[in-house]
Structures are given as C-alpha cells and as structure tokens.
Amino acid sequence: MTIQPPSAMHSGLNDIVRNHTSDQQRSGMARVSSDMRNKCAAYVLALRPWSFSASLTPVALGSALAYKLEGSVDLVILMVCAIAVLVVHGAGNLVNTYYDFSKGIDHKKSDDRTLVDEILAPQDVVMFGALLYSLGCLCATLLYFLSTLRMEHLALIYFGGLSSSFLYTGGIGLKYVALGDVVILITFGPLAVMFAHAVQVGYLSVLPLVYAVPLALNTEAILHSNNTRDMDSDKQAGIVTLAILIGPTLSYILFNLLLFFPYVLFCILATHYTISMALPLLTLPMAFPLERQFRSQCYSKIPQKTAKLNLLMGLFYVFGIILAPQGSLPLL
Ligand SMILES: CC(C)=CCC/C(C)=C/CC/C(C)=C/CC/C(C)=C/COP(=O)(O)OP(=O)(O)O
C-alpha cells in the first residue's frame, strides 16, 4: 500500500473533478449542438421543401425562354431570381402553416403538423416567415441593380408575388373562399415565369405567359390533389375549396384534365413546331399511376408524387426549349 502526500491526493481529486466537469461540458455542448441541428431541421421541414419544384421550374422556364430569344442568360440574375421566388414561396408556406393552425384547420392527421405537434412555436413560424420575406425583398433590390428591368415593372411583379403568397391564407385568406386554385395557377405559372424572363431581358412580354400554361396546369394538379385529400377536414373546418364545390367525381375529372392536358399541348408543339417539345412526354408513364391512385381515392402522398412529376416535366420542358432549333419555337 502506498501512502500519498496530501498534495498528490489533492491533485488526483482535482483531476477527477476536472475530468468530470469537462465531461459534463462536452455532453452539454453535444446536447446544445444536437438541439440546434434538430431546430434547423424543423425550420427546413416547416418550409415543406418537397413543394419547391413548383417555384423552381417556372424560374428555369422563364430563363430558358430569355436564353432562346436573347441568346444568353445572366447566371447571377438567374440565381438571385431563383432565391427570391423560392423564399417568397417558402414564406407563403409558413403563412399557410400559421393561419391554418390558428383557424383550427390543421389537425393531428394533417400533412402539415409543424404547429399541431409543437415542433415549432407559432412565434418561430412568424419570425421565420418575416425573415424570408425580408430576404426576398433584399433579392428584389439586388435584381433592380443587376437587371435593366424598370423599377415599377420589377416592383409590380415582385410585390404581386409577395402579396399573393401572403393573401393565399393570410388577411382575407383567398384559399378559404375557393380562390386558392386561381392564386396558384397565376403565381406559380405566368407571374413567376414572366418575372424570371423579365429580369433577364429587361422588358415585359406576353410570350412567357403563354409558355407558362402547361406547367401552371400541372402545378395546379398538385394543389387540387391536396385539396381533394383534405376535402372532409376542410368541410368540417367550415372553409370552401374548389374540390368541395365540385365534389369527388368532378374533382377526379379536373385532376385528369390538369394532369393530361399539358401532354396534349406538348404533342401539338412537337408535331407543329419542333420535335424537342416531345421531351416532356417522357414523364407520361409517371402520370398514369397518379390517375389510378386518385381514382382509388388513396390520396396520401399524391401531392408529393405530383410535385416530383412537376419537377421532371418542367426540366424536360426547359431542355426542349433550349434544344429547339433557332426560329422553330412559336413566337405568337
Ligand atoms: C413572382 C414572385 C416574386 C414570386 C412568386 C412566388 C410564389 C410562387 C408565391 C406563391 C406562394 C403561395 C401562394 C404559397 C402557398 C403555397 C400553398 C399552395 C400551400 C398549400 O396550402 P394548403 O392547400 O393549405 O395545403 P396543406 O393542406 O398541405 O397545408
């Protein structure tokens, strides 16, 4: 047995205490960093990123049209424009989360349970939404300096998009009075495509409005499947959507129209103008299972699957436009 001097015993005790404290600090830091990671993941999920194809494809389409007509695109403008549209879309999703929760529309079985399951606090959602709108405004200001588009035209389209994203569920709540479908058709279609085109070319044109039609119809199919899925709970909450107004049978017919009519348009473009416009037809095999699933009334995940189709159809549409021989695309 060794007898240690009191100083050595003291330093041993100190080592134990120090190790214990640093273990505690390390586990505390690990907890803080894992809490931060969870919180960040909660913020990202609250944005419902699966729906972002709906705002990215019109930006790609508007820029592709500008490339075809003007011969070049400014990649910095393209990036800033994509961020602007994406953050306004994300903020719209958060406004939707906040108001659907405060009006008691979202429930335990809803697709969006950020607030219902207390993953985030309502105040977090409000602050995050305000942050995204501010970031969007910063991007719009940057675009003013980067693009030759007149300020009044830029402001008109940008604030048109911003107010639609808010009014969809905030303020008068267009979604609650069966006007949500019109908002989606316009904002994710003509408005976003025109915005992306105008900031590249520096002027407003009707051409992007026409080219936006097939994509806008497909994007509306996402929302319509969403509203058909939520028909019963929306009715119980006392709100009116187009799906509720027309009922299940007409809703099924409308879904088919929204899903398949864009392909008719691509066939017409491919046969009358250029074969590259047949590229989006490659996504047709993805559309049939969606029709079957809608018909069997298994609505779960149809919006997400339609969003995937929307992304691929949009990309093929954009490639079709880029690959079209010079002068072969209809210019109205
Ligand atoms: C032109 C510019 C600058 C921007 C346009 C940016 C866009 C596309 C804004 C539109 C934002 C918008 C209207 C968002 C609402 C998104 C939406 C359809 C949410 C879904 O709502 P619900 O129908 O309640 O679906 P859930 O049941 O899943 O919550």
Ligand SMILES: Cc1cc(O)c2ccccc2c1O
């Ligand atoms: C969350 C969400 C849900 C949807 O059903 C959407 C449909 C079209 C466009 C955007 C949508 C969206 O952001």
